[in-house]
Amino acid sequence: MLMVDSVAPVVFxxxxxxxxxxxxxxxxxxxxxxxxxxxxxxxxxxxxxxxxTAAARAGFAVDDLTEYLRDEQEHRSGVLVRDADGWYRLPIGGQDLPVTYSLQATKPGPSQRVRS
Structure with a gap:
């Protein structure tokens, strides 16, 4: 989301x-x-x-990685579009692109092994 300066026309x-x-x-x-x-x-x-990759190299096991197509706040004035449902989205080419993500990871203890 932060690399987009404009959606019509698309400008990075x-x-x-x-x-x-x-x-x-x-x-x-x-x-x-x-x-x-x-x-x-x-x-x-x-x-x-x-x-x-940085999390994995630091010894973390990735439990969940989720990308979100909407956000409740307008972080990029004039870039995100507020829909009728009140959520902000990043529409490009007829599709909503991810605007945020969450990464959940755990670091195993000394007796636990990371599955690969």
Whole structure:
């Protein structure tokens, strides 16, 4: 989601993986969009494969990886579209693309082995 600058026409403003730091200025917080806070944010793009591989290499067993096609907040003004159900989506080419994901992993104890 963060690499998309526009959906009509589709414009990608940043790389999906690798690439330089992404510098943004966020207004408000996840706790309340109307809070008068302006904060800089610097992030680095990592693909889903990089995240899962890093967890596995650190000894974690991946229990669940879920991608979500909707979010309750508008993180990208003018990019996400709010549907009649109140959820925000990223429609591109007639399909909704994932906007968030969750990764659940556990690190086995010394006597447990990671299944492969």
């Amino acid at each position: 403003g940043t790389a999906y993986l690798g690439g330089a730091a992404q510098v943004d200025q966020w207004e408000g917080t996840y706790a309340g969009g109307d809070v008068p806070i302006s904060q800089p944010s610097i992030g680095y793009p990592h693909g889903l494969g990089e995240v899962v």
